[in-house]
Amino acid sequence: MAARTHFITGAAGLVGQAVAEKLVTRGDRVIAIDKSSAVFPFGNVITCDLKDIHRLYALAGDVDLDSVIHCGAYSGPMVARDNPYDLVAVNVMGTANVLELARIFRARRFINCSSVSVYGSTAQGPVKEDVHLAPSTVYGATKLAAEALVTAFAREHGVDAVSFRLSWVYGPNRSTPCLLGRMLRDALSGKATELPWGSDFYRQYIHADDAADGLIAGLDAKSLSMRVFNLTGANYQTLGETAALVQQVLPQAQISLGEGPDPGDDTQHEFDISAATEELGYRPSVSLEQGIRRFVAAINHENGNSEGV
Numbered sequence: 168m169a170a171r172t173h174f175i176t177g178a179a180g181l182v183g184q185a186v187a188e189k190l191v192t193r194g195d196r197v198i199a200i201d202k203s204s205a206v207f208p209f210g211n212v213i214t215c216d217l218k219d220i221h222r223l224y225a226l227a228g229d230v231d232l233d234s235v236i237h238c239g240a241y242s243g244p245m246v247a248r249d250n251p252y253d254l255v256a257v258n259v260m261g262t263a264n265v266l267e268l269a270r271i272f273r274a275r276r277f278i279n280c281s282s283v284s285v286y287g288s289t290a291q292g293p294v295k296e297d298v299h300l301a302p303s304t305v306y307g308a309t310k311l312a313a314e315a316l317v318t319a320f321a322r323e324h325g326v327d328a329v330s331f332r333l334s335w336v337y338g339p340n341r342s343t344p345c346l347l348g349r350m351l352r353d354a355l356s357g358k359a360t361e362l363p364w365g366s367d368f369y370r371q372y373i374h375a376d377d378a379a380d381g382l383i384a385g386l387d388a389k390s391l392s393m394r395v396f397n398l399t400g401a402n403y404q405t406l407g408e409t410a411a412l413v414q415q416v417l418p419q420a421q422i423s424l425g426e427g428p429d430p431g432d433d434t435q436h437e438f439d440i441s442a443a444t445e446e447l448g449y450r451p452s453v454s455l456e457q458g459i460r461r462f463v464a465a466i467n468h469e470n471g472n473s474e475g476v
């Protein structure tokens with residue numbers, strides 16, 4: 168396959184960074200942007216606000232743009248809760264801006280990172296893409312609005328665009344709050360993790376590498392019969408079961424969880440990823456245990472400790 172040029176938003180974030188690394192490794196070129204600059208093995212990330220449409224156009228320049236991969240946004244219902252106006256401005260208008268970029272520069276494909284937060288709480292599972300959507304947070308509503316824009320640009324303007332509803336993404340490069348990451352960091356620093364809820368609360372994680380593989384599968388597909396896909400990992404289990412797995416990997420972990428749901432999250436059933444599997448060949452390859460071990464190794468490396476698990 169000939170080298171292609173991809174415009175990646177949110178490239179300093181957990182998923183955007185993983186996508187950029189995989190694309191550069193296979194020989195493609197990336198124009199990587201984020202709200203702040205950074206330097207990674209795949210290259211430099213350029214500072215650009217998603218609300219600045221003129222700078223977006225200037226950075227796209229005169230290149231032959233193959234695709235836009237939109238990973239940039241406020242990345243969870245726990246982020247920007249106290250600033251819903253900017254949450255809407257970034258997640259909705261920012262998406263409109265990069266969709267317009269894809270339209271004007273005639274990108275072959277537009278990939279949008281959405282979220283299972285568009286579902287709100289679910290009645291039963293497995294949860295397919297066509298069930299009723301009822302987001303319970305402003306964040307979830309912005310992701311649903313962005314999906315609607317993606318689909319409308321595809322229908323009205325011919326932008327070949329698709330959204331991927333990601334479940335809880337984890338990995339060592341995550342900068343926003345993550346309970347799994349907290350359990351691991353607490354255990355490695357000799358702290359106890361104590362919460363009054365969660366032991367019987369289900370959560371479906373996806374490793375950043377699996378998320379990136381799913382997005383790239385959508386990028387590479389010759390054609391798409393759907394405009395939205397679920398994308399999750401293989402493990403659907405309670406936080407109590409996840410804590411037990413952490414303690415299996417790190418016997419020193421002291422984790423105490425009470426009963427009941429996460430007060431800041433929806434109660435959701437297992438998501439059906441059969442559409443992504445059948446159409447795109449997506450299959451999560453990183454088990455939760457493998458992901459935890461990788462996470463621990465990365466934290467040890469950060470701390471200057473070469474000890475493995």
